[in-house]
Amino acid sequence: TSSPSTHCTVSQSIGSKILVVPVDGSHWINMKVIIEELHSRGHQITVLHSHNSWYIPSNSSIYASIHTPTQENKWDSNVFNRYVHIFLNLRSYPGFLCQFYQQHWLATQLGMGHKGMARVASTMLDDSVLMRKLQESKFDLMLTDPALTAGAILGSYLKLPMVFNVRGLNSGEAHYVIAPSPVSYVPVPGSELHDQMDFLERTKNMLHYLYSLYEQYFVINPAYSEVFQRHFPPGTDLLSLQLSADIWLFRSDFVFEFPRPTMPNVAYIGGFQCKEAKPLPAELEAFMQSSGEHGVIIMSLGTLVSSLPSEITETIAAAFAQLPQKVIWRFVGEKPSSLGNNTLLVNWLPQNDLLGHPKTRVFVSHGGTNGLYEAIYHGVPVLGLPLVFDQFDNIVRLKVRGAARVVEVRLLTKENFLEDLKDLLENPSYRKNIQHLSQLHRDQPVSPLDTAIFWIEYVIRNRGAAHLKSAGLSLPWYTYFCLDVAAIVMTITGTFIWGSVLVCRCLCCRRSRKKMKPE
Structure with missing residues (x-):
């Protein structure tokens, strides 16, 4: 039984007022899971977001909305399709140069993106009505995804305890900001390396690291100098604000990530959005059962990329048509002419429920972290078609563990796509390896979601977690x-x-x- 003091401290955090600044798109999908759980525990949630968000509704029964006075023009969702075409062109360079061209292009986009985010933050802080409303609300906590910087800047300005729901930060993976990251065995984001590097790979990793420092200090930090000069004490920079967060809820699990140094105020919640499969709609269930002993292949490119170049789409459809398996393909666009009778095209699919279905044999994925953790959770081998951003690194991690194969989209042919699919279907080692990862991922004393909720309420109860912050983070x-x-x-x-x-x-x-x- 719990002691009276335990009941007292727990009750102090119930009904707290939490301000959430999320990131739209696939990031919102996992932030919503935490918001729903916090709401079920009696907390009052307020979400600060644009009035024309893609996925974040303004009317909700679990949170109140406050609209930011920025981003009047609705974001063009086709921008990610354009990014795919750019990355396909960059992938034509030789291996050693390819990643550096990608990193340089991303640095250019980051420079423009952070200038835009600095304007967002400046407009918010200059809005006296909004600031007064937020200050008078007397929130107990700021929960934000720092992939967009407005949350960290606003939380620091309002002097709120902060919890990050984080994976990517500034120019790459957030570990590189908060934790020691020896480049001898910790691959730099974008390098597409693993943790067993030879001399040339370590040299490449060091060059990527040096370039990432250039991005942080000469591309990203200067974008915010005016905002910090006007609204914060002298010497404030973006990193100092981000490092002031009390707890980092890291969307990672070392079943998936390579082991590396970490810090006391980092809690790992990788795969927290995963859950047991629910029954499928009747039509989908009938389609799954019609596959017989051959089973079903699931294909999805995530929430942001709606389509591939038409010639690649035709190639994939033609390859699927030659398989005895049935295929469910999340697809938006013109139906491929080479589509076989065994393939079902859908605008949306219940991905978690399909991956947890006993008939599912392989998951064809772009390598987004949400989908890969669901594949690990349900023990489904992956055929990776990485397209942009961190997807190349993500697929490398599963490939190294013998749970995935990778196809370079630019070089995709019907023959090599079929060869990799058949290997995943016929070679039992892939399913064995990913089911082992699934067992490890599930073998935890506390679920990742409960871990996230505990640390959020811990920060509320204790008004922060300064005792977990390392002094090394404030040193020159x-x-x-x-x-x-x-x-x-x-x-x-x-x-x-x-x-x-x-x-x-x-x-x-x-x-x-x-x-x-x-x-």
């Missing part, structure tokens, strides 16, 4: 690496050696003079 870089100590030691050592040489020279000169006098 030269102090962090003890370069000042090294400089002093080298100076003292150099002075001692120089002094010793002078003394020896003086002694030698005296002796030589004494010998010369008798002569």
